[in-house]
Amino acid sequence: MRRLAVVGALAALLAVAGVGAAVPAAAAPGDVIVVVPDSTTGPTPTPGGTAIDDAQLRWGLSAEAGGGAFFGGCNFLSAGRAGDAGSGRVWGADDGLYRPQDGAVRIEKPASNGEWVAASFASRCLDPQGREVSSASTTSTSGNQVVIDGGVGTVDSGGATRIEWSGSFTVAFYGGLTYWSVTNPVLTIDESGSGRLVGTASGYGTDMDDLSAWEQLPERSIVLAEVRRVDTSAGVGFAVVPEYLGVAVTTGDTPQTRTGSFWGSFPQSFVDYQQLTGQNSYWYSSGGARDAAKPATTLYVSYDAAAPVAVPPPGSGAPATGSGSGAAPSNPVRMPPGLPAPNAVPSVPTAATVGVSASAAVTTLPAAKGLVPAMVAALSPLVVPLLGTAAALGLSIVAVLSLMQALPWQRRRGMS
Known part of the structure; x- marks a missing residue:
C-alpha cells in the first residue's frame, strides 16, 4: 500500500x-x-538569456555565386539538396534539379525597385534590372540569396549564441556542371563576438577536363563562414561580413594568389571540399579576372523571421546593419601553420574613394599597351627627365635660328 x-x-x-x-x-x-x-523545444537559455524558436539565416555566399559563367550561363543557388544529374551537365527547366523553395528554405533575388522577390529557374541568370549576368564584369551578379527560417537556439546574456537550422540548399556553378549542397547549418558565436557557421556538405564530383567523370561525394562537416566582431547587443539579430580578405589557405593544383586588393579565401575546410567538387579556385584568390567577385558577402541573422534585420536595397550602397557596417571589409591576415607571412593586405577601394557610383557596372578589361617603347622602362629614372629637357632646349634653338633667318633652307631661299 x-x-x-x-x-x-x-x-x-x-x-x-x-x-x-x-x-x-x-x-x-x-x-x-x-x-x-x-x-524538448531546444536549448535552455541561461538566466538573462533569450530562447529563439524561429530565427532566419540569409546569405548569398559571394557575388561569384550569382555571377556570369564562361559556360552554362551563370552560377546560382537552389533550394534543397539537388539530386543526381548523372554527369556534369547544364541543368534544364524540367529535370527537377532546380528548386526555388524546399521546406523552410527559399531562394530570393533583388528586383529593380529594391525589393526581394522569389527566384525562379527563368530568372536565375538575371541581374536586378532583368539583364543577363555577364562573366566579363565582376560586378554583374544576380544577387541571389538563400533564406532559411525556423532556426532554434539561444542567445545568452553575455552574447554567446547557438542557432541551428533544418534544411538544405545547393550551390551550382557553370549552369550546373558542378554543384554541391549544404544541410542543417549551425551558427555558434562566443562572448567575444567570434564564431563560425558550420554545415554538412554533400554533392557530386567531376573533372573540368572530363565531364563524364562523375561520383557521389562523402558527406563532410565543413566551416562555411568564420565571423568576428559580431555585435548581438541589439537583441534582434545582426549582419556581418565573414572572414575572407587576407585569409591564406593551402590549395591543390591552382595556387592561391596573395597580392592585390581582393586576395583571400573561404575557410580551409570549405576549400578542401571544393577540391572534390571541381569548384576549388572559385572560393579563393587565384589570380584570375574574377577574383574581385570571390570575397564573402554579408551574412544576416535575425532572431525572429517575422521581424528580420534590415537588408540594404541592392545597389543602394548603404552599409549593412550590425557588425561589419560602414567601411569596406578588411580582415586581419590569417595564415595556416607552416606558411610564410605575405605582404601587408592593401585596403579595398570603395565607390566613394574612386568616384564611381555604387550601382554603376564596371567591366574588367585587359590593360592597354603603353605608347612608349618598352626599353624606356629599363632606363635610369634620371635619364627620361634629361631627355625631355634636351628636347625642349633643341626646339628653343631652332625657334631662335628661324627668327634670325639663319636656318640653312632660309639662307638658300634668300640667295636665289
Whole structure:
C-alpha cells in the first residue's frame, strides 16, 4: 500500500511540473514508474538569456555565386539538396534539379525597385534590372540569396549564441556542371563576438577536363563562414561580413594568389571540399579576372523571421546593419601553420574613394599597351627627365635660328 502511494505521489509531482504523462493503470504493486518527457523545444537559455524558436539565416555566399559563367550561363543557388544529374551537365527547366523553395528554405533575388522577390529557374541568370549576368564584369551578379527560417537556439546574456537550422540548399556553378549542397547549418558565436557557421556538405564530383567523370561525394562537416566582431547587443539579430580578405589557405593544383586588393579565401575546410567538387579556385584568390567577385558577402541573422534585420536595397550602397557596417571589409591576415607571412593586405577601394557610383557596372578589361617603347622602362629614372629637357632646349634653338633667318633652307631661299 505504501508503494502504491509512492507511485501516486510521483504522478502528482510530474503533473505539477507540467509533464502531462499518465501513470499506466496496469502498474504492478511495488513498481515505481519514472516518466521522462518525450522531447524538448531546444536549448535552455541561461538566466538573462533569450530562447529563439524561429530565427532566419540569409546569405548569398559571394557575388561569384550569382555571377556570369564562361559556360552554362551563370552560377546560382537552389533550394534543397539537388539530386543526381548523372554527369556534369547544364541543368534544364524540367529535370527537377532546380528548386526555388524546399521546406523552410527559399531562394530570393533583388528586383529593380529594391525589393526581394522569389527566384525562379527563368530568372536565375538575371541581374536586378532583368539583364543577363555577364562573366566579363565582376560586378554583374544576380544577387541571389538563400533564406532559411525556423532556426532554434539561444542567445545568452553575455552574447554567446547557438542557432541551428533544418534544411538544405545547393550551390551550382557553370549552369550546373558542378554543384554541391549544404544541410542543417549551425551558427555558434562566443562572448567575444567570434564564431563560425558550420554545415554538412554533400554533392557530386567531376573533372573540368572530363565531364563524364562523375561520383557521389562523402558527406563532410565543413566551416562555411568564420565571423568576428559580431555585435548581438541589439537583441534582434545582426549582419556581418565573414572572414575572407587576407585569409591564406593551402590549395591543390591552382595556387592561391596573395597580392592585390581582393586576395583571400573561404575557410580551409570549405576549400578542401571544393577540391572534390571541381569548384576549388572559385572560393579563393587565384589570380584570375574574377577574383574581385570571390570575397564573402554579408551574412544576416535575425532572431525572429517575422521581424528580420534590415537588408540594404541592392545597389543602394548603404552599409549593412550590425557588425561589419560602414567601411569596406578588411580582415586581419590569417595564415595556416607552416606558411610564410605575405605582404601587408592593401585596403579595398570603395565607390566613394574612386568616384564611381555604387550601382554603376564596371567591366574588367585587359590593360592597354603603353605608347612608349618598352626599353624606356629599363632606363635610369634620371635619364627620361634629361631627355625631355634636351628636347625642349633643341626646339628653343631652332625657334631662335628661324627668327634670325639663319636656318640653312632660309639662307638658300634668300640667295636665289
